[in-house]
Amino acid sequence: MNNTTQIKKNYRFIKLQKLVIVSILIGFLSAFLGIVLKNATEYYEAIFFHRATLNPVFFIVFPIFGLSIIFFLREYLFKKKENKGIKEIFESVNSKTKNLPSYKISSHFINGLLTVVSGGSTGIEVSTVVATATIGAVAQRKQNVFRQYKTELICAGVSAGITVLFSSPIAGILFSLEVISKKATRAFILTNIIAVTVASALVYLLHEKPLFSVHVTTWHLKAIPYFILLGVLAALHSVYLTRTVLFFKSQFSKIAEPHFKIIFGSLILCLSFTLFPQLYGEGYHSMKSLFLNPNDTTLTLSLGLTFVGIIVLKPIVTSTTLASGGDGGVFAPSLFIGAFLGLLLALLLNKYLDADVIPINFMIIGMAAVLSSSIHAPFTAIFLVCGLTNDYTLFLPILVVCLISKYTAKMIYPFTVYSYSPSIAK
Template sequence: MRNFTQIKKYYSFIVYQKLVVVAAVIGILTSFLALSLKHVTEYYEALFYSKAVAFNFYYFLFPFVGLTIIYVLRKNIFKNQENKGIKEIFEATQSTSKNLALYKIPSHFINGFFTVISGGATGIEVSTVVASATIGSVAQQKANFFKKYKEELICAGVAAGVTALFGSPIAGLLFSIEVISRSTNKSFWITNSISVGVASLIIVTLNEPLLFSVKIITWHYHALPYFILLGIVAGINSVYLTRSVLFIKSRFLKFTNQYHKILFTSLLLGSTLVLLPVLYGDGYHGIKEIIRYNQTHFSMSLLISILGILILKPIVTALTLASGGDGGVFAPSLVIGAFLGFFVASLCNYYFNAQVLQLNFIVIGMAAVLSSSIHAPFTALFLVCSIIGDYTLFLPLLLVCLISKFTAQYIFPYTVYSYKATTI
């Protein structure tokens, strides 16, 4: 009996030892994939955007060329399989027979890259997450030994990808729990902690910069009622984003010719970009601009511009995704949240003399809309704190993220990831 117990313990030790090794490899591969996609996309997005600003015709040409390249590659190289985003991960984790095929790594990498640099109003986050999950999925397919740890290894890839992309190991773990797995066990914590730890070590070694350079000084308790208002409005706005994506995608199914989809999207997206260039690509350049000029005085022209962004960003995001672009609602949520926070703070200061700090509302708005769009308040909280490198707003961020999430869930209980056509 004693010998059997010792053998069992030794076997468990070998199991976890192998899981540690494969999780570390996943963390390394995923980190370099995420960082390479991030930097190459940032470079070419800025380059193409500067060309479009100088010559507006490119606002129409770039989306058409980018979406056409994605379609041709998908049809001729990537097995004519449409990228479904996060839903692909759900299909793999919830099925014993389905897996994420190896070609999903270059498919999402290349398609995400071309979508964003050509002006598609989404981001590389979901492309990175699915490609990272595929690394974990492929790892568990390589040996029968790992098949029982399929979900754990896929989640390890996801967690490491988010960590590398945003420099936030806690957000990586929480995203894996709140959005992908929703349950944990010992092997989950081992694999995900190791992959996230490796990813963190890589981004520290490479000295990756913060996504947004923000210095939060303080926040005041008199702003709490306005924070609550922002949380409610953010929840409503995220539902508008979700329903826009679902509605436009369903309408685009009526197009039988893919080139008609691409042409239609290019014309609408180009027209929108001519009016509001800030919507080009992932839109992070717009967040940086509004952070830089957050003390801008309220004016009617500014009001109209921000309203245009809040109304049109969900629509152009939905058009991009419906026409074959790769991505999701991650980056759009951050962009919408930043401008929504600025908008709410400006209105409160102008009409109610609230004397709230616009910069605080920009930061909290980003977390609030992200929280309510993906129903993951703790992921949004730690992610936004990490991308600005400041935890001063932790308490109001926590409050607003929870309010926005429950507001959105009360109005519409689905996200673009969890919705199925047969659910309502």
């Protein structure tokens, strides 16, 4: 072996070592940030929501307060730059010159927390994804040896963040692959597996539990036609969600004065929370209540109307939150809508068709189906929901329904809130 070959071999080995070390660091920092944001949001959202239920005037005060603080932080701390969510990641990975600036870590962390605890009807998932992607982007810029691994290291941060939010390392990697990278290089596989392994270890050490505690016993072949119906309904509603978000952002962009956006958006949120308090924040508190005993729920007229109102209004309050300056995306809203939609369909089938379906199964499958069709990432949705519930009993029907919902939604409207741009749509 000549000297040149040995030098090249040593260089590749050193580069591999550095890549492993930086992946461990990204995995730890991203996981730690995600855990802190998740727990802080859950804790303070519960306090704020309890306060608002005792005195409904806070349904007005909290959204105005949260959106106003976010506006002032953006104006005077975060360089007057709006957070554009996952589109910021796309812009970075698709460009050699554009990068995620380091302030995006604090920007998305603070704004995501403020948005949800003050009632913004979205979730912290996108805030976490962009913040952890920025960790990867910052690490990539530290040494020239990492320049060629920009996408891989950004995805490593994203995968670790998703892992801690949903207790599913597979969902973390699949989301990075399906939505961001679109290709699995050897460097992608190495960096992302290391990052999610570190994130999973931190989740285990800190005893982080799955978001929902459910007990699924079985599913029946006779329910397959109804599962397919749920997939189609989920696709239709995801298109409604996507179009509503895009419409509200377009309309609010025409309002020149930021404080008018905040006031108008807060009034819509206030009215919605007064009618349906379940719409406050990311909505996981309401979903946990649904999961307590859904199989024994009896459909009444008032309950049915409540479910319909929640399902129809959720995309509107989510869109209002984002258009008014709030931070977030469609992850939590999709899961929320899917749970209510699935339970409502199951109760209707049992009452009027004597279908004898299992409501909790429809809730879980509905969550995955709406998420799959909202972000066009069926495999992410499958493992994410299975990780959330810590149960894989429904894996096969979830797989079928997620594929149906995605391709049905794509036929109706080919864009997601992440992929849409006016230039492409023309």
